[in-house]
Amino acid sequence: MNSNETKPKHPLLEKIEPSLIAVACGLLVGLVVMMIFNIQESFAGFFTMLVGAFNQGSRSIGNMFYMATPIILTGLSVGFAFKTGLFNIGAAGQMVIGAYTAIHIGVLWNLPAPLHWIIAILCGTLAGAIWGLIPGVLKALSNVNEVVATIMMNFIGMYLVMYMIKANVLNPLDSRSLNVQSTALLPTWGLDKIFPGSAINIGIIVALLAVVVIHIILNKTTLGYQLKATGYNKEGSTYAGINTKRNIIISMSIAGALAGLAGALYYLKLGNHLTTSSGLLPQGFDGISVALLGLSEPIGALIAGLFLSYIRQGGFYMQLYDFKPEIIDIIISTIIYFSALAVVLQTVFHKQIKKMKEKKRKTPNEEEVSS
């Protein structure tokens, strides 16, 4: 028993414990809110939210992957910038610019099949990178607060895209973008056989690749090391000879590229259109949730993106019980709030346990071991 207590916890468990605490607290608050509004059906509704994503078997799972694709990528985008100490709330703008560029190429250019969608994706990613580059440059050269700058870029991007749709690719009947040509649609590579009837395509595979690439950049390359160092201590890194200004620009560009990729992948799909009246894309803001929930880690973004997509699917079916799907956003924001507290809650929790144990034992040499 003695050895069991002094043994350190598994490092992974230690790391994700705050997130788990936060998720539990968020779900609890969600349940309480539901009980306040409709106590009779609150438990049934809550249960539907938790398992509703499996309502239609493999079709639902395929849709979950499809809906997770953009938010995993925007989550990666926000998380990656966060690692460099930058808060990118401009994923919505970067995504819409990437989406428009991909749609523009998909509608207006004439190219053979694999080349067409590949170029559309690449150009969308590039456009997103440029949209992220601008606040990065402003931050690096004139110290402009990146929170304000990225929000401003969101609105500029939104209005720019509204204009570009009207000018170039308008379907006037529905006041939205035209369908992209069939050669520009993302292929499915048989994924639709595994998840019949769902909207899944290779977008999820590209997203997985992006997770791996970002993980490698952050953990295995000099660039990643420098970026993280800049995030930990900007002055210290400058002193150590790291070009922090360059790193801020690179970091924001990569973050923008990821969000642009999210837009390209999501909209190179039959039946998805940008409209001339749409506001800021919600996936951009989901990206913030995903990144914070995933502790800004690439793998974390993958898990959190799937989780958010899963619970949103459940939230959709929750409408059967007359609960509005926005309850999901209440729960998610509560989870983020608690995740801000959770690290502290965890240490308080552990200190309390330690104190109790020490009181129980009261052996002097035990203290040396624990400290």
Place this chain on the structure above:
Amino acid sequence: MNIVYDLFHLSLISAVPLLVVAIGAMISERSGVVNIALEGLMLMGAFIGIAVIKTLEDSGTSMSIQWILLIGIIVGGVVGGVFALLHAYAAISMKSNQIISATALNLFAPAFAIFTARTIQNGQQIPFTSVFKMSEIPLLSKIPFIGDLFFKDIFLSFYVGIFILIFVYFFIYKTRFGLRLRSCGENPHAADSLGINIYKMRYIAVCLSGVLAGMGGVMFVTSTSTEFNASVAGYGFLALAVLIFGNWKPFRIMFAALFFGFMRTIAAAHGMIPFLENLRIPGEFYNMIPYITTLIVLSFASRKSQAPKAAGQVYDQGRR
């Protein structure tokens, strides 16, 4: 001449909510807590404030329209203040990341507003019918020029905003409490060693910023729209830009707010100006103006910015 007058008048109207919210943000940052939850705080204040206004309207009360508006603004302020306590608790007591907790509030507010409104009344919009604009203030409107500008076709919010500006200026610069509050944002350890309770001061400051943001939310919706639709159009973040451009000082914030108000007026009323109308630039580009000018202005203003030194830093008594 008439157009110039109209533009200036409209700029005043759209500058007031920005001014009030930015002043709130200033109080918070001066105490050392960064508050990017303004958008969410505005939204919460506007949501409950407008709901109260609508309820009062529907109840057929004999209260005058301006009283209803004033009650709405006060309710918005109270709601904003209470909601801001969540941020204060996370940022001050729990020493957590101020950006994350504020973001949580920003995400929570629209979700809560839409969920509640849709659950209760089958639609997320909350329309109100009163026209809060006052056509004329008796006597004062007779003053040449000034009367036309400040006492005709004006909202009660305008006077509330001016009152807040002057009040906060004296509060921050001329009282002992204000001096203590500023010291918390510049050098909290020194302030603490002089017996100032940093945690208490910061709680008060964040709560006040919530009050002002909530009031600003109600002012924004009542002066620009006829319904609340779960959004304040990024005004909370614009207010943050106003704060930076105003260099954390009340009267400079006022000029910054006027500037941004003017830009928004150009964006909204470009059709009114014959010169701009003749250029035939698509409306979307005018809509971008406030945001683009924000970026340009900030890129000049941020270089020599004098942000409070301890803003955004967690205060830990044990650390020196």
